[in-house]
Amino acid sequence: xxxxxxxxxAVWKIESTRLIAAIARVTRDIGIAEELAQDALVTALEVxxxxxxxxxxxxxxxxxxxxxxxxxxxxxxxxVQKHEEVARELDHQQxxxxxxxxxxxxQVIADDVLRLIFIACHPVLAVEGRIAxxxxxxxxxxxxxxxxxxLVPEKTLGQRIxxxxxxxxxxxxxFETPCGDELRRRVESVLSVVYLIFNxxxxxxxxxxxxxxxxxHEALRLGRILAQLLPGESxxxxxxxxxxxxxxxxxxxxxxxGEAVLLPDQDRTLWDGAQIQQGMSAxxxxxxxxxxxxxxxxxxxxxxxxxRARTAEETDWxxxxxxxxxxxxxxxxxxxxxxxxxxxxxxxxxxAGLDAVDAIATLGADSVLAGYHLLHSVRGDLLxxxxxxxxxxxxxxxxxxxxQNLREQELLTERLEQIEKATWGL
Amino acid sequence: MPQYLVAGYLxxxxxxxxxxxxxxxxxxxxxxxxIAAGVRKFACGLGSAKSLRAQTDGRVLITDGPYLxxxxxxxxxxxxxxxxMDEALAWARKGVAATRGQVEVREIxxxxxxxxxxK
Numbered sequence: 001x002x003x004x005x006x007x008x009x010a011v012w013k014i015e016s017t018r019l020i021a022a023i024a025r026v027t028r029d030i031g032i033a034e035e036l037a038q039d040a041l042v043t044a045l046e047v048x049x050x051x052x053x054x055x056x057x058x059x060x061x062x063x064x065x066x067x068x069x070x071x072x073x074x075x076x077x078x079x080v081q082k083h084e085e086v087a088r089e090l091d092h093q094q095x096x097x098x099x100x101x102x103x104x105x106x107q108v109i110a111d112d113v114l115r116l117i118f119i120a121c122h123p124v125l126a127v128e129g130r131i132a133x134x135x136x137x138x139x140x141x142x143x144x145x146x147x148x149x150x151l152v153p154e155k156t157l158g159q160r161i162x163x164x165x166x167x168x169x170x171x172x173x174x175f176e177t178p179c180g181d182e183l184r185r186r187v188e189s190v191l192s193v194v195y196l197i198f199n200x201x202x203x204x205x206x207x208x209x210x211x212x213x214x215x216x217h218e219a220l221r222l223g224r225i226l227a228q229l230l231p232g233e234s235x236x237x238x239x240x241x242x243x244x245x246x247x248x249x250x251x252x253x254x255x256x257x258g259e260a261v262l263l264p265d266q267d268r269t270l271w272d273g274a275q276i277q278q279g280m281s282a283x284x285x286x287x288x289x290x291x292x293x294x295x296x297x298x299x300x301x302x303x304x305x306x307x308r309a310r311t312a313e314e315t316d317w318x319x320x321x322x323x324x325x326x327x328x329x330x331x332x333x334x335x336x337x338x339x340x341x342x343x344x345x346x347x348x349x350x351x352a353g354l355d356a357v358d359a360i361a362t363l364g365a366d367s368v369l370a371g372y373h374l375l376h377s378v379r380g381d382l383l384x385x386x387x388x389x390x391x392x393x394x395x396x397x398x399x400x401x402x403x404q405n406l407r408e409q410e411l412l413t414e415r416l417e418q419i420e421k422a423t424w425g426l
Numbered sequence: 427m428p429q430y431l432v433a434g435y436l437x438x439x440x441x442x443x444x445x446x447x448x449x450x451x452x453x454x455x456x457x458x459x460x461i462a463a464g465v466r467k468f469a470c471g472l473g474s475a476k477s478l479r480a481q482t483d484g485r486v487l488i489t490d491g492p493y494l495x496x497x498x499x500x501x502x503x504x505x506x507x508x509x510x511m512d513e514a515l516a517w518a519r520k521g522v523a524a525t526r527g528q529v530e531v532r533e534i535x536x537x538x539x540x541x542x543x544x545k
Contacts, residue, residue, distance in 0.1 A: 217427055225463065
């Protein structure tokens with residue numbers, strides 16, 4: 001019994017996007033399209049365990065959705081029976097809808113899926129709404145799964161999704177692929193949603209392990225789908241490269257006891273060579289498309305520098321500094337500046353690194369970073385390397401009080417112990 | 427992300443020139459769908475087999491035909507990247523519908539190659 005439900009779930013996951021896209025092609029409203037598709041799933045859950053999985057599950061689901069659509073029109077017809085004219089109009093609509101849905105499945109094209117992605121990530125929606133809709137409509141995750149991944153109650157997430165649908169309806173968002181400047185802006189929005197999903201899975205420190213893996217997987221899949229649908233967009237390729245390269249280190253990021261292992265300490269033989277190659281070729285493709293200076297392309301290029309080094313010592317820090325310089329031109333932020341300072345410290349020595357950190361303060365960005373524990377842990381590290389142990393200790397202490405994350409506190413405490421040892425010349 | 431071998435079997439006397447167009451179109455459509463869904467890593471059809479077996483004297487004997495004496499042989503395969511076996515099976519189900527043949531699914535296990543081995 002459970003097996004058939006798992007099968008239905010798997011069938012749903014691979015068919016739901018095209019199903020919703022096909023219905024939306026006719027209804028032009030993704031809220032209605034999704035409800036009809038969900039109704040079809042409910043019917044399948046009732047019928048399939050009894051009658052077995054049909055030979056063509058996708059066509060079966062489409063027919064079930066069509067029946068539900070006609071049912072609701074028929075109900076409307078009953079209500080207006082007295083008004084002959086309205087009733088005749090509804091009859092006409094019913095016939096048209098039936099015909100349109102009949103053909104929609106055969107006609108559904110990749111562009112329909114792309115339109116669906118653009119709508120799910122529409123800028124009129126709050127960012128959390130975009131993420132929820134994307135996971136629901138494009139990745140076929142259930143509300144319960146999405147809620148679990150983001151550690152929010154299922155009810156909250158359900159409300160988030162219905163609010164998003166309502167917003168789309170009110171804003172009369174058309175079911176079409178944007179073009180021109182609008183396309184660029186909308187692609188940016190889609191990519192940021194995909195990257196947020198990936199990072200939620202990749203860097204979150206709480207939540208269920210397997211669900212986080214699932215988020216990375218879904219983000220990567222979205223990235224690959226987008227790379228197929230928008231082959232000419234360099235930043236799409238670049239984001240895919242960034243995600244593939246980061247994901248390739250997954251096996252090396254945890255120690256035997258589940259503890260985090262930082263990049264310099266990772267066993268590089270555990271990195272997934274095949275995935276690194278996929279990432280590198282996506283990055284090459286981004287460059288070929290002339291997008292080497294894009295935000296994701298620069299980030300991917302930095303990760304690529306790390307991935308090319310066979311040992312941590314072989315890392316090309318000079319090049320990484322240059323890439324951070326470029327990133328500071330396109331998307332300056334205190335975090336980028338801090339990462340750049342770390343790279344400067346590795347490339348030109350701790351004194352230069354410390355100057356770079358302190359220069360961030362003069363940019364007026366220090367207020368943003370004031371409560372940010374990494375600023376202090378970076379300063380602490382650089383001061384340690386320069387032999388200024390008592391100042392280093394102060395910085396690390398400050399960093400410990402600023403982070404809530406237990407694992408980070410452990411790592412910082414270890415750092416303190418190393419400073420003590422260094423102080424005593426051990 | 428786990429990868430799966432989804433292999434399609436054909437009868438031994440299968441003649442590719444006799445394959446009907448509808449089947450070809452269905453397989454083509456399925457391939458496009460797999461690519462669009464971001465799951466397809468690789469796909470191919472296979473030519474006829476030659477088998478090699480070691481003789482007791484150490485020499486190798488080459489014969490025409492597949493190694494195992496069966497009524498069916500592998501006609502082609504997909505390598506798919508899926509969340510789990512259930513999803514791979516759902517795709518294989520579509521493979522059965524498209525090829526109108528038998529399909530076998532197996533997970534592919536990876537052992538990361540040690541750096542020395544790749545040099």
